[in-house]
């Protein structure tokens with residue numbers, strides 16, 4: 001390197017000047033957000049501070065405008081944090097997530113709401129729903145599907161008897177690591193703890209590297225990370241957050257069988273989210289138990305060229321809900337063509353519930 005002290009000094013001086021500008025501009029932005037809060041508070045519709053559609057638009061615009069050298073995701077993450085801090089000025093936002101601390105769901109909550117939101121771990125998915133319904137928190141974050149293991153049925157079932165709406169989605173790349181404590185005898189590992197889905201996602205790696213180790217399913221990977229602390233012959237499969245939280249070492253990194261392993265999480269709340277320009281809608285539909293029911297249900301979507309992104313069947317738990325289908329598609333309920341399709345589906349179904357329209361995950 002040819003950095004002479006004078007060059008380094010002048011570059012740092014330049015950085016100081018730029019930081020002054022950034023500081024001034026972030027403060028001006030925060031002042032604006034406070035004024036937005038005043039406008040919302042004065043509105044007679046009741047103040048809704050968190051606006052997922054606006055946040056998605058801000059992030060998408062920044063990603064489009066960005067010309068480097070930072071990549072667009074990195075830049076959006078910085079703006080994510082600025083908005084998170086601005087929202088906290090408007091209203092402290094409480095978010096319940098499927099805990100314990102250190103789970104991928106906590107990571108998803110952080111990715112979606114930024115570090116200024118207050119996040120609270122819950123012991124089960126239906127507790128997250130209950131906290132949101134009771135108004136004890138503003139929003140909830142729950143896993144809904146994994147690219148390798150499929151649907152999280154608890155989450156879908158919880159929607160069936162709840163008035164909760166979906167306000168957003170966030171997709172997280174899931175990297176699993178084999179973790180040990182400083183007291184573990186690494187060459188004597190005979191037991192591996194993890195969540196059943198994580199064990200399944202690392203099945204081939206475990207077959208190849210620890211074929212004789214007992215695989216013990218537990219309620220979450222964070223729980224697995226906590227459990228191995230006192231066991232010299234045990235390892236855990238979990239992610240970065242759990243490793244950091246419980247001070248564990250990585251014996252092997254990124255051991256998931258599929259490199260594109262990712263999990264989709266839903267943001268749940270009680271508000272109707274207006275259009276952001278790139279949206280998805282989730283519905284649950286019950287059809288009568290008769291031949292051709294699925295065809296009747298899907299045909300209007302095909303005719304109106306609406307893209308289905310997911311179709312899931314769950315067993316009905318009541319007499320009314322014979323076959324229950326969870327459907328995600330591109331578009332927003334406020335778009336006329338979507339409203340038209342839903343009207344047709346409503347006529348053919350025995351029940352139709354719109355779970356929400358929300359921005360396609362940006363980050």
Ligand SMILES: O=C(O)C(=O)C[C@]1(C(=O)O)C=C[C@@H](O)C=C1
Nearest residue numbers: 036049050051054055083086087
């Ligand atoms: O535009 C708004 O409604 C705002 O409150 C401002 C702002 C932002 O910082 O840009 C903050 C929080 C909302 O969730 C969306 C955007």
